[in-house]
Amino acid sequence: MDNDLTIARRAHLKPITKIASDMGIGPELLEMYGEHVAKIKLEAIERLADRPRAKYVVVSAITPTPLGEGKTTTTVGLGQAMQHTGRRATIAIRQPSMGPTFGIKGGAAGGGYSQVVPMELLNLHLTGDMHAVTSAHNLLAAMLDNHLFRGNELNIDLHNITWRRVLDVDDRALRNIVIGLGGKSDGVTRQSGFDITAASEIMGILALATSLQDLRARLGRIVVGYDTDNQPVDAERLKAAGAMAVMMRDAIKPNLLQTLENTPVLVHAGPFGNIAHGNSSIVADLIGIHTADYLITEAGFGADMGAERFFNVKCRTSGLTPDAAVLVTTVRALKVHSGIHHVVAGRPLPPALLQENPDEVHAGGANLRKQLENIKVHGVTPVVAINSFPGDFASEHSAIQEIAESLGVQVAVCNNFIEGGKGAIDLAEKVAEAAQKPNDFHLLYPDDLALREKIEIVARQIYGAEGVDYAPPASRQLDNYEANGFGKLPVIIAKTHLSISSDPSLKGAPTGWRLPVREARASVGAGFVYLICGDISTMPGLSAHPAAEGMDIDDAGEIVGLS
Amino acid sequence: MDNDLTIARRAHLKPITKIASDMGIGPELLEMYGEHVAKIKLEAIERLADRPRAKYVVVSAITPTPLGEGKTTTTVGLGQAMQHTGRRATIAIRQPSMGPTFGIKGGAAGGGYSQVVPMELLNLHLTGDMHAVTSAHNLLAAMLDNHLFRGNELNIDLHNITWRRVLDVDDRALRNIVIGLGGKSDGVTRQSGFDITAASEIMGILALATSLQDLRARLGRIVVGYDTDNQPVDAERLKAAGAMAVMMRDAIKPNLLQTLENTPVLVHAGPFGNIAHGNSSIVADLIGIHTADYLITEAGFGADMGAERFFNVKCRTSGLTPDAAVLVTTVRALKVHSGIHHVVAGRPLPPALLQENPDEVHAGGANLRKQLENIKVHGVTPVVAINSFPGDFASEHSAIQEIAESLGVQVAVCNNFIEGGKGAIDLAEKVAEAAQKPNDFHLLYPDDLALREKIEIVARQIYGAEGVDYAPPASRQLDNYEANGFGKLPVIIAKTHLSISSDPSLKGAPTGWRLPVREARASVGAGFVYLICGDISTMPGLSAHPAAEGMDIDDAGEIVGLS
Incomplete structure (x- = not known):
């Protein structure tokens, strides 16, 4: 099979205006970035409000191995498959961060025949939203340090400043730094540090704002630290929030791309699923919910991570309620959850892991059961998607089926990596069935608990x-x-x-x-x-051999090594 | 008169495809960013090579006051004026840096009726080229620090590392920092710092590369520091250059915008004129030189700064030779050069400066004479453009005329700020005349001097x-x-x-x-x-009241305070 980049280059893309018009979005609501990427103006939310509401489906996963279990691939495949069953789907995912793309994992556009394209744009700068977050975040930091330098009228406590800086790069040397060294004109000396842009509060704001005006208001409420009376000091008082909104004015518009099979894909905001809230933007979903029969969105990492925050933070804020959930599962991850095997990114899988062994799958089943319960506790019906690998055995898929069915959960085997959408038709049918059930969604806790x-x-x-x-x-x-x-x-x-x-x-x-x-x-x-x-960092580091080492442009100027 | 932003919003922009086709650039050579901005593919250089070569005109200035003397406004006005005289012009300028835009000076798109539009895009992220420079620069820094952390196989001398990091923000607190603090997993502790992105060597590479492959090769030659034998260590040996080229692959394509009067404007690369080489990109000029009768480009700050580097660095690298130069002059700057007055950015002009006083203009004339000589020493014919202000007196313009004519240099009074292109017709005619003279361009020094x-x-x-x-x-x-x-x-x-x-x-x-x-x-x-x-910093600081404090979005989502 060809690699992802080769498959992506062969894709027959439709003009993005055509993708949009099939969603009911006319050219007056688009800002073009080339022929295959467009930003959608937020007026679309109001303009589409009277159209029918799609079923809202969140794609989550069991606890992954460091290799990832193909959640984006399954999300894309499910969207592609819906079309094969006569249903229209829109997909909503996050924008990949360049930190990990050039660090450990390479691209993040799905894989095989279930990819989002153009994958080079998706994995690099796209329309610059990440950079806008970085710029706005660091402008606030500069204005804060300038305030200190100019006499600190607000009496900000130098030892209680919480606003750091951000960059979209894996750079451990920036985690803990001392700034403001040098002479008198070089600022106030203090300890600080950088986080990765995906962990920026402004990334959270981009993902959770419901309009440009709401974004503006949220920027003003950012707390940068505390004064000597322990009172919070916000961005509004530093007179920085307006300029930050100016920098974010285009970034708040969701980006429209497509799958290899021309399914519309909204790509917007990129908070990580471990150190941030792990979900794509609310504005993308407010648009997407009126553009198809199904809006399929992905939440980062396992159901304990992105899905929990999808329910309790994103849906709490947006008011949208999910109709079904998908839990992506692999044989290899369940075998790892048995505790017998150990998997390391960048190294070949241990040969013992690749032997037929349904008992090991059963032994790791506790993770699958718990993650299914983590969805059910919110009143949402899950469907298990087995992301099938060529080396899997039928007995191992049956083991997964037994575990899921013991909890009354449907299971579908997905071959969309190799087959595209038609490899996930069974999943699409089972998700459609789950989404028809009465909606019993509820939050895990009310606002007014401590x-x-x-x-x-x-x-x-x-x-x-x-x-x-x-x-x-x-x-x-x-x-x-x-x-x-x-x-x-x-x-x-x-x-x-x-x-x-x-x-x-x-x-x-x-x-x-x-x-x-x-x-x-x-x-x-x-x-x-x-x-x-625990032992978690908000700024990743590079591995011994970062993915960047293998990337280059060839003689024709085409990218190599990004997949 | 309305402010710049208001004038810019009223502009009748043509589709950028139409602007391009009038330059001989078909849609197959464009990548659209909305209706009014496009990137031009580098294939255009070869595609246009057989078309007639434009006269190449560089716009420089006397030594400016901290307020700036309207060099971009004059550059834009000259381009607009060429059209009024029946000549076709293409303009080539740098992309503004967000550091100063949000810091001291606000927008940098020209002014009045001689502006580049859409000015909001120009002054903000545009197509993300600046961000690509920042990303590539900091990836190299992260890979360098990762190399140290992973055992420093190349024996890089920790006390002889020259590669810093960059951000496009005015942030004095980042000038001198200590990185790699924290625990064992947080990198190697050492002193370092940030420069502004405009001062990045990669910005210099973007401006001076002649093709994508040349950019790739130059990225590999970047020296990041020296090993313990005092031998240089480059980006190629750190295996970072390929990935940096991947990040810069779109940034190398020049951006096409237009003036208020629909003159084509190439906007590409943004090195500052004081702490960097101060000129827009070579690839933009290699395209522009075959798209009009005149290619008008701007060099940063006074003729001692950007123009000297235009001649001795940019033209040396590109092989293009200039046909004429414009030296922008103002009454107020010459009065300041008399030594009698002092001007501070952000404060009103001293009233005494606004009195009619041709003697003070004469008293400051040495600067004008010296900057004219700085052009003539390269064998290029200068024309003085007086950027006229409403409070100027005829006697003061005459004083400038006398100084210039004593050196045999033509002078034109320019009212294009208020009148648009027709206010600079005299300048256009005199530049056309100067460009007809036999070309005697020569570099100031050969390559092989020490x-x-x-x-x-x-x-x-x-x-x-x-x-x-x-x-x-x-x-x-x-x-x-x-x-x-x-x-x-x-x-x-x-x-x-x-x-x-x-x-x-x-x-x-x-x-x-x-x-x-x-x-x-x-x-x-x-x-x-x-x-x-001398006392110059490669990372500016914010003033007591940065321009950012006055910026915001209004209820309609439009930008206010950016001009």
């Missing part, structure tokens, strides 16, 4: 923890947030994506452990309180 | 210095560059733009001073040796 109670609920009910331990700074921060009126916000828990617990080495569905909350950050603008748990 | 001799020539002949003093590190660096074979490169001298000398307080045409070279950097990829002189 922050610690919300954290406890997620930790116990979703992660299976016995309880939560707070480091002293996290505890003080949470007290402060409650005192400052941020207690009504939902919570986002940054932790490893490689375990349902906060310890990446614990596989399956770990019990008997406690969630260690190391630090809390108030993302008041984005609208959540952000907890950092 | 670096110190080249610096000496620029310092003495262009700046009027008595000599050059090297700080010990600069001296060692220059010895090292000669030893490593970088001695054949031309030189770019970073210094204040507010004086022909390296001391911003010295007005007119200072003599009796010596140029202090503080530091040397080898921009081997871009193809020049870069000298830092």
